[in-house]
Amino acid sequence: MIIHYLKPILFFIPLAVIQLVIVPLISISNIAPNIVFILIAYFTLKHGQVYGTILGFILGFLLDIISGGLTGAFMFSFTVSAFIVGYFYGENKIDINISTYFLLFILFVCGSINSFLYAVISNSNSNVSLFFMMLEEGILPGLYTALFGLPIVIFHPKEGI
Amino acid sequence: MRKFLRRIVSDYKEYILLIFLSVISFTILAQNEKPAAKHLKTFALGNFAVINEITNSIVSIFKSDESRDELRNENAHLMLELNRLRKYRAENEELRSMIAFKDTSNYPLIPAKIISKLVTKSQGNFIVNRGSNNEIRKGMPVINSKGLVGLIMDVTENYSVVQNLYNSNLSIAVTLQRINVNGILNYDGKNLIIKDIPTTYDVQIGDIIETSDFSSIFPPSIPIGIVSKKESNVLGLLHNLKVEPFVNIFAANNLFILKIIPSKQINKLEMNLIK
Numbered sequence: 001m002i003i004h005y006l007k008p009i010l011f012f013i014p015l016a017v018i019q020l021v022i023v024p025l026i027s028i029s030n031i032a033p034n035i036v037f038i039l040i041a042y043f044t045l046k047h048g049q050v051y052g053t054i055l056g057f058i059l060g061f062l063l064d065i066i067s068g069g070l071t072g073a074f075m076f077s078f079t080v081s082a083f084i085v086g087y088f089y090g091e092n093k094i095d096i097n098i099s100t101y102f103l104l105f106i107l108f109v110c111g112s113i114n115s116f117l118y119a120v121i122s123n124s125n126s127n128v129s130l131f132f133m134m135l136e137e138g139i140l141p142g143l144y145t146a147l148f149g150l151p152i153v154i155f156h157p158k159e160g161i
Numbered sequence: 162m163r164k165f166l167r168r169i170v171s172d173y174k175e176y177i178l179l180i181f182l183s184v185i186s187f188t189i190l191a192q193n194e195k196p197a198a199k200h201l202k203t204f205a206l207g208n209f210a211v212i213n214e215i216t217n218s219i220v221s222i223f224k225s226d227e228s229r230d231e232l233r234n235e236n237a238h239l240m241l242e243l244n245r246l247r248k249y250r251a252e253n254e255e256l257r258s259m260i261a262f263k264d265t266s267n268y269p270l271i272p273a274k275i276i277s278k279l280v281t282k283s284q285g286n287f288i289v290n291r292g293s294n295n296e297i298r299k300g301m302p303v304i305n306s307k308g309l310v311g312l313i314m315d316v317t318e319n320y321s322v323v324q325n326l327y328n329s330n331l332s333i334a335v336t337l338q339r340i341n342v343n344g345i346l347n348y349d350g351k352n353l354i355i356k357d358i359p360t361t362y363d364v365q366i367g368d369i370i371e372t373s374d375f376s377s378i379f380p381p382s383i384p385i386g387i388v389s390k391k392e393s394n395v396l397g398l399l400h401n402l403k404v405e406p407f408v409n410i411f412a413a414n415n416l417f418i419l420k421i422i423p424s425k426q427i428n429k430l431e432m433n434l435i436k
Binding site: 013016017020021022024025027030049050053054057060061062065066067068069070071072073075076079080083086119121122123132133136137 | 174175178179182183185186187188189190191192193198201202205206209210212213216217220276277278279284286287288314315322327329350351411
């Protein structure tokens, strides 16, 4: 069972480096894509909701401890958002979900939820309005994250669609 | 009963798993300040930051130039000196030359480079390539040539986590330099803000904000930013000041760590006062 999770963890290491070193260079007004979430969403759509939820939990924990942020914040947001991605999973719909533009929609919706949850958990100041939070810390990062899912759609082998 | 429970678990295993993992996440969230959690974090950070540093050195287009580093160092010293002199002038104008003023211009500066950044709206953190091997300690202020950047939060042997101004957990005692009014600077997720300054004080747009004499975390007279906007509240009796920092936090790359160790005597006195 542990081996089953080893592959995404191995992918996680370079992606985490990219997330922490290179992604800040391409952020716009502190809005950045979450490359690690794309990895979690991809594996959730391939292997199912339970797998994805556990993977989100593990990778969230790892990202929290190596990024210097609040431990538990990414853990929670990745767990919940991977669970929601799992609703799109279907054994007969794997290729449709991953190899078509529908993946971008999934990444946008669930990426927005992920970013929003992270912002809610990590922001200890209660003066920020909910609308502002949803827009700047939810929808815009989700949109940016979905954009980075484009290479998967373009380059993923399309089998039997 | 067993059959019933088994059916519940098999029908709702995804939800049970979600709730279980969420509870664990919240528990770990609540344990953030415990020594075991901090130890795990510093261990993981210290080891992973090596990869970040290697990648950062590859990504960096310009190699560090020694003469440029010397100029930055001198610039940072001059920035502190200039701000201190501005404050002296303000004090002299108010005939306060009898008040003792601690010399802030001789703090040793340790240069550091940012090797990774956590880009979120409310948890502004950097990881820098200096640690306990370079005599860095938790609580040391971090500046660059333009002003205050943040505070050292966690330290490993070779790396440290810097909590920057755009972090909702950082509160700083500040002074409006021109009129010598004190306040607390916070980040509310959108702006740097000083709350509840009485409108009787003549605060103007463009007033310089610096660290206060009352701060036990930062030495006094480190420039932070300027007042960019005033907003009245509470029937016009108080106002909130939005602050524009001197430092472009997200473009910051080369920093200096002020080698100041917080005084244990002062901390002890403050704890006794609180008790």
